[in-house]
Amino acid sequence: MGRTVVIGAGLGGLAAAMRLAAAGRDVTVVEARDAPGGCCGSARLGPYRFDTGPSVLTMPDVLAGAFAAAGEDMDDWLPLRRLDPYYRLRYHDGSHLDVVAGEEAMAEEVRRLCGPAEADRYRRFRARLAELFAAEWPAFIDRDMTRLRDLAGPAALLRMARLAALGGFRRLDRLVGAHLTDPRLVKAHTFQALYVGLSPRQALGVYAVIAHMDTVGGVYFPRGGGMHAIPQAMAAVAEKAGARLRYGVRAVRVETGASGVSGVRLDTGERLPADSVVVACDLPHAHAGLLPRGAGDWRLRRPRYSPSCLVLHFGLDRRLPGQAHHTLHFGADWHSSFAALARGRPQPDPNLLVTYPESDGEAAPAGHATLTVLEPAPNLAHGRWDGLTPRLEERLLARLAGLGYGDLSGAPRITFDPPGWARLGHSAGTPFALDHRFRQTAWFRPAGAARRVPGLHFAGMYTAPGVGVPPVLISGRLAAERILEAGR
Template sequence: MSRIVVIGAGVGGLAAAMRLQASGHDVLILEQADEVGGKLGVIDREGFRFDTGPSLVTMPHILEETFASTGASVHDALSLVRLRTAAHYRFPDGVELDMPGDLVDVPGAVDAALGVGTGAQWMAFLERAQSIWDVTHEPFLESPMGLRTMVRGLRTPSQVTTIAPWSSLRAIGNRYLHDPRLRQLLDRYATYTGSDPRRAPAALASVPWTEQAWGSWYVHGGLWEIAAALRDRFVDLGGQVELGVAVDGISTTRSGAVRGVTLAGGDEISADVVVANADARQVYSHLVDGRIARRVRRRIERSTPSLSGFAMMLAVDDAPRLPHHQVLFAEDYDAEFDAVFGLRGPPRPVERPTVYICAPDDPTVVPTPRSAAWFVLVNAPPHAPGRGMDWDEPGLVPSYADHLVDLMADRGADVRGSIRFREIISPADLQRRTLTPGGSIYGSSSNGAQAAFLRPRNASPVPGLFLVGGSAHPGGGLPLVLLSARITSGLIGPA
C-alpha cells in the first residue's frame, strides 16, 4: 500500500483520489478551502443556491465510468437530467434559436430559425467534427501526453488531413458554414477551452459534436452535487479529506524524488506519491523547487493563459421563465476576443460581451416557486495588475456588473427591478478562491498549433509527482478533468 497525498479537492483531485483509494492505496486529500469542489464551487444564501463554476454536464458516460471504476453507480449518488433544449441562442440580428438536446431534431430546428439549408450546413460540419473525434479521442484525450502517443495516434495521411493541425477552428468552420450566425455559434465552442477561435486548433470542432451527440445534462440540486458525490464515495472507500489546510511546498529527497508535502505552518506530511490538483503554473512556480521546475515553468510560460470569467449570481424575484442555458451573442465577437486576449490594445473588460445565463428550473435551488437563481458569465481577461488587467481597481467590479445587467436588458433579459441580491466573482476573486494565477479558468488556452504540447503532462519530471485537473493534460471542462483523473490514476497504478 502506498501513501498518496492529493493537493486540492477539485473534481480532478476528488476523482483521482477516489480511483486510487479503490485500487488499494491510502489516500489523503488536503484542501486549502473550507469546502470541496475547487472551481466547481457553490454559494448558498437566503434559500438560493448558485453553482459558481461549470453549469453543464456533457459526455455523462465518463461520469458514469468514474463511479463504476470504484464499484458504484453514479445514479445512486446523483440525479442526472437530460435537457430537452440544449441552449437558447440570441444572435445580434435578434434571431433566436432553440438548439434541441437530441441530435436528430437539430437540423429541423436550425432550418426553422435560420432559414432553409442552414440545418444541412450544420450537420455537414458535425459530420466532419465526428470524424475528428473518431481520430483524436483515444490518442489525444484518453492517453497520457507524449510525442510517441501522438504520432502513433495518426496512422495515415488521411487521419492527419481529417484533424487539419495547420488549421484553426474558425477556418474549418468557414469551409462548411456559410451563415454568419452558425459561424458565431461555432466560435463560442473555443471558449469551452478558454481560447480564441481564430487561433484555436481545428480539432476543437469535436466539442460541439460531443455535446450534441451525447446531449446536455443537469444535476438535480446543482452541479456542485458532483463534487459532493465524489467526496462521499471517496470517504466511503476509507479515504480522508482535510479542509482548510494549505500546502506550502512539495518536499523531495536528495535524489529529487517526492518525499511528501510541507504545510503552511511548517509541518511535513510524508508521502510516496503526491498528486497535485492545482494550477500547473502554481505547482511549478511555488510548490516545487529546482532546475526541473524552472524548465517546466519556462515551457508553460510560452503558452497563452486561458481567458477568465466575470460571474454574477443573481437572486431574482418574480423571474421570467428562461431556458436552462441562454446565450446572448455579442455584436462583434472578434472585438470581444481582442479585448480578452489583449490584441489591438491592452487586456480590457469587453464593452458588449456575449452573455451566458444559466437559469435552472429546479425548485431545490430557490426559496419560492416564482424566484430564480441565475448564474451569469461573460468572458474576461485574467487578473494581472501591473502588467495587464487589474480587476481590483476601485469601483470597477460593481460598475461593470451594473453595465452587464443593463446589457442583458437590451438583449431581452430584463430583471433590473427584480434582483433581490447579487454576488460577484471577478477574475481577481477567482484567483484568490482557487489559487489559480490570474483566475485563468482552464490554465493554458488552446491558442496555437503547439498549445497541446505545452500543456503539462500528468506524470511530472519529478519522480512521484503527478498532475491532475484542468491545467494539465488533456485540459479543462468536466469530462476532460475526469479523463485527467483516469489517466493519472492509471499511471500510478494499483497498490
C-alpha cells in the same frame, strides 16, 4: 500498495483519489477550503445557493467512469438529467436557435432559422463532427499526451494524418465556414472556442469536437444540489473506497528523499508520509513554493492564460417562465469581442452566458429562482483592472434589462471579477487556466508527471487534456493510472 497524498479536492484530485483508493492504496486528500469542489464550488447569499464554477456538463460517461472505477453506479449517487434545450442561442437581430437532442429535431431547428439548404449542409457538417470526434477522442483526449512517446511512431503519424484530412489543423472558423454559410449557425459551432481561451480565428479545428460534445452529445445537470453535487458525490465515494479527506488544511511543501517524493508538509506542521503525490491545484502557484526543486517545467516559463470572466449571481423573487437553462446572448460585432479580449480590454458589446437552473429546487425558496450571468473579461496578466468592476456591472445590468430580464439592480447578488478570482488562488485572475493555443496543447501542455522527481504527478486544468469538466476528470484518471503503473 503505497501511500498517496492528493493536494486539492477539485474534480481532478477527486477522480484520482477515487481510483487509487479503490485500487487499495492509502490515500489522503488535503483541501484548503472547507468543502470539496475546488473550482466547482458553491456560495450562499441568504436563502439562495449558487454554483460558482462550471455550469456546463457534457460527456457524462466520463464522470460515470470515475464512479465505476470505485465499484459504484453513478446513478445511485448523482442522478443526472439531460437539458432540453441544451442551449438557447439568441442573436442580435432578434432571432434564436434552440440546440436540441436528435439529428432530425436539430435539422428542423436549423431549417426554421436558416432554410432547407442550410439544414442539408448542417446534416453533412454534423457527420463531419462525428468523424472528427471519433478520430480525436481516443487518440488525443482520452490518453496521456504529456509523454513524448505517445506522439511518436507510425500509429501516431497515422492519427495526425487522419485529423489533418478532416480539417483538424485548420483554423476553427475556416473549418466551420467551409461547411456552413449562415453566420448564426457558424456562431453556434464556434463560440466554444471561448472554452479553450481563444477566438475562433485562433483555435485549431480540432476544437470543433467541443461543439460535437455539447450540440450532439448533450448537456446535463444533476437532479438535485446543482453542479456542486458532483464533487460532493465524488468525495463521498472516495471516502467509501477508503480515502481520507481533510478539509481546512493547506499543503505547504512537497518533500523529497533519495528516491523521489517522500511526504507532504501541512500548514499545521504535520507531515504526511507519501510514496506519490498528485498536485491538483493551481499549478503556477504550486511552483511558487509548494513544489520541490527539480519539479520545474519549461512549458510554464511563458504561460499564456485564458481570458477571465465577470460573473453576477442574482437571487430572484420570481420565476422566469419559458427561460432555458442555458441562454447565450450574442453581441452585434462577433469578431471585435474576441479582439478586445486579446488586447486585454473588456468586450465592447459582450457575448453573455445566462444560466437559469430552474430544476434545482434547492437553490431558492418556493416561487423564487437564481440567475447567473457570465461575461468574458480580460485576465490580470494584461494589465490593471482598477475601477472596472462597477462600470461593467452597471453596463451589464442595463444590458440585461434590455434583454427582457427586468431591473435587477436591487436584487441580491454576488459578484466575481478577475481580482476576486485571483484572491481565490487563480493565477492571472482567471478560473480557466492556460489557453489552448498549439504551444499549450497535448505534449506542449505542462507535463502530467515531474520527470526529475519520481512519484510527483499533476491533475487538473493546467495539464493535458486541459480545461473543462471531462478533460479535468480524465487528467485525474491519468494521474492514478501512472501511479498504479509505477507501483510506488
